[in-house]
Amino acid sequence: MLIIIDFSVIYVYNISYKRGEMMKDSCNLVIVAGEGVSDEEALALSEHIGVPLSDTMGEGLTLLMEKSGLSLVGYGLRYQGDFKEMLRRIMGGRLRHEMLVKIAKTKTEHPIAIDAAAGMGEDALLLAAAGYTVYLFERDAIVAALLRDTMRRAEQIPELTQIVSRMHLTEGDSIELMSSVPEQPELIYLDPMFPARRKSGLINKKLQLIQKLEQPCAQEEDLLRAAAAMHPEKIVIKRPLHSPFLADKKPGYTVKGKAIRYDVIVL
């Protein structure tokens, strides 16, 4: 399959990143049910996320429902979550080299984590693969639908079945909902949307499409306060390498990678 990446559209989008622009994208969104997808299934998703059904692909973004899963399509890009692609980071002893896994290391036998900004759940998958039970929160109904579908398909992959069974997704705002987690978390992971756009050439297909649905986190203080109120051992915050601290809160220490860093608040 040929994937055409239209960088000019993305560039224009990046320099005009305003809430109005994003709302326009979300408003243009339609759901298209492909072959083998029942009307009931399509209608259920349409009603749940408040997006109309259409027979044809939209001008902006389309949520394409197919037997093979749910995809976000638009601007010459197509994205479908696929945890199978994460196997190369998990298997063959490679998991322990993941920066997040090193930072999350704990002596607790059955540790609990909250991923308060789940996105497409890849970081949560790393934590679950490292033995954590992870409670994930995603406030964007479309992203949550894509993630739910990704997790459902991953359950069928033998190497991932057990790992995904430790991931519990709730759709909604973690600031309001994380106190409902029934267990005391060792770790809270925060990776809200990056405050500044990175050059389109540096971000992957997933981010390019998903950023069209979203706005940067405007409630940094609230998010951090809600996390601290859970009294975890650590709050781990993923940031672009050169961005300011989340909510201007200086962390206990920072671990730097090539493009991102993890700020760790030890409580």
Ligand SMILES: C[S@@+](CC[C@H](N)C(=O)[O-])C[C@H]1O[C@@H](n2cnc3c(N)ncnc32)[C@H](O)[C@@H]1O
């Ligand atoms: C950068 S993405 C996270 C990527 C994720 N770490 C991964 O591995 O795929 C940020 C996500 O956090 C979600 N988000 C931000 N604030 C949130 C909140 N207060 N509650 C729930 N989700 C939130 C956004 O909707 C977005 O999908």
